[in-house]
Amino acid sequence: MLELRIIRNEMERVLEGYRKRNLPEELLALIPEIISLDDHRKASQLLVDRNLEKLNLLSKEIGDLFKNGNAAEAESRKLEVATIKEANAQLEADLASAKLGIEERLLLLPNVPYSLVPMGSSAEDNLVFKPWTGNLPKLAAGSLPHWELAKKYDLFDMELGVKISGSGFILYRNKGAKLQRALINFFLDEATKAGYEEIQAPLLVNADSARGTGQLPDKEGQMYFAEKDNLYLIPTAEVPVTNIYRDVILKKDDFSIKMCGYTPCFRREAGSYGAHVKGLNRVHQFDKVEIVRIEHPERSYGVLDEMLTHVESLLGKLELPYRILRLCGGDMGFASAMTYDFEVYSAAQERWLEVSSVSNFETFQTNRMKLRFKNDKGDSILAHTLNGSALALARIVAALLENHQDADGINIPVALRPYTGFDRIH
RNA sequence: GGAGGAAUGGCAGAGUGGUUUAACGCGGCGGUCUUGAAAACCGUUGACUGUAACAGGUCCGGGGGUUCGAAUCCCUCUUCCUCCGCCA
Structure with a gap:
């Protein structure tokens, strides 16, 4: 929730920012x-x-x-x-x-975009902040999209997902299931090496938590809800992990707070059926390792850059071509002040898939959560929160399978082999 | 699920209707002393709102009520503890 203080004291900046969002x-x-x-x-x-x-x-x-x-x-x-x-x-x-x-x-009222955020109304206006400079992989004739590869090598089963739960739920099996587990462990280990504390958080949260990070009331229809107990299934680990610090007043040397967590993520994705939902491109349940930072306002944009570097290193180790977009005002989430999206190239589908979104929320979440710190004068100041996917699995799996395929198998990237225990799916 | 008990400041812990403007202690901060530190002693000590600065107001788990007046009495919800039952 936008601070009233900002509206009262920085009207110019608010109006300028909202122009970028085409409010x-x-x-x-x-x-x-x-x-x-x-x-x-x-x-x-x-x-x-x-x-x-x-x-x-x-x-x-x-x-x-x-x-x-x-x-x-x-x-x-x-x-x-x-x-x-x-x-x-x-x-x-x-x-x-x-x-x-x-x-x-x-x-x-949505968050006020940061000064660097480009003007724009849709995904068309996003700035390609860091394009892919290498060549895009050219696959041999007869190469398959990931849903065909899944059938060929028995990696996951969409029909069984439908049978057991409904459309948009995937049953992974064999090396497909092991690949999932390997990626999760790989991402968690990389985050740990980068200094993030590993958290295992509840997957169902109460309304206060959903409100704290801004899912309520804005995205109520996107969350699964367990009515009898008044609990929401989390759409991202951001919700339980950030809410650890709801109603907390930090001391200034409590910074930096770096947390990561693996959770399944549940999203109803109401109203998004269409051409691009095939296979793993858009599902109701997917796995994700999220990184969360709670920061001093003066350092939050430096930290945002640091988070980008972390995500880049993951994609590099997975040997996937990627590009980074700086989202325009119109395409940014409600709560974000600036967002970078990472897209990997899915060679068989010949399209870019969003696999990570890294955002600085400034005080938009902490205002509602009352997450503050004491400055030297003893004033309570709202902290900044940031988070990013590092990384989201389903689409990464899609890109890995497609980009690393050859005529009779799929190669596992070297960095991942200690985790999978196999070099190749065939 | 059933029966009982409890929830007070960073922590610990008094307070059962009117100097509670929340005791005492620990911790924190400042000072005295010291080459420095510890100990001892002295002082200080939360959040929100509000003001130019004062003043003022609100906050004793959440919400509601009784009263001129509520931490204190009543209702309700939540959480924790003990016992019983069930159980991965």
């Missing part, structure tokens, strides 16, 4: 409404507080009067109290509705 007029119109509601809130608060002060004083007087045996005088003060309370009830209702109005509107 519709009706949302821009919320900004002056929020400011006037907040003025109203302050005024009401002042009046309410003054009345409360009077009530506090009167209560003390009444206590003293009773002690001194002056019951008559005490009773007359009680009448005074009743009058003030009645007047205050209306003011308090007024105050509550102003607060609610501010909250409702703030929840509708």
